[in-house]
Amino acid sequence: MANDSAKQINVTLVRSTAGxxxxxxxxxxxxxxxxxxxxxxxxxxxxxxxxxxxVSYMLSVEEA
Incomplete structure (x- = not known):
């Protein structure tokens, strides 16, 4: 379980939340x-x- 908590993800907002x-x-x-x-x-x-x-269509996701 400690292994799962160590995993990190970098998330970047690439599309606007407007509308x-x-x-x-x-x-x-x-x-x-x-x-x-x-x-x-x-x-x-x-x-x-x-x-x-x-909201994956608004994000860029990569492993840290």
Whole structure:
């Protein structure tokens, strides 16, 4: 289980949240993204992976 918590993912917002569904905006904010081209590192938890999956069309994702 300690191995799973060590996995990190770099997530970058590459498309704007303007005009998107409120749930999708909430997922982007939940991942810690505020601005275009901002990159954050998040843990690869099921919760974060679900948010990433929902708004994947707005994100660039790579392993850290």
């Amino acid at each position: 998107r569904l409120e749930k999708h905006r909430a997922c982007v904010r939940g991942l810690g993204l505020r601005r275009m081209h901002q990159t954050v590192t998040v843990a690869a938890t099921p919760e974060n992976l679900g948010m990433i999956n929902r």
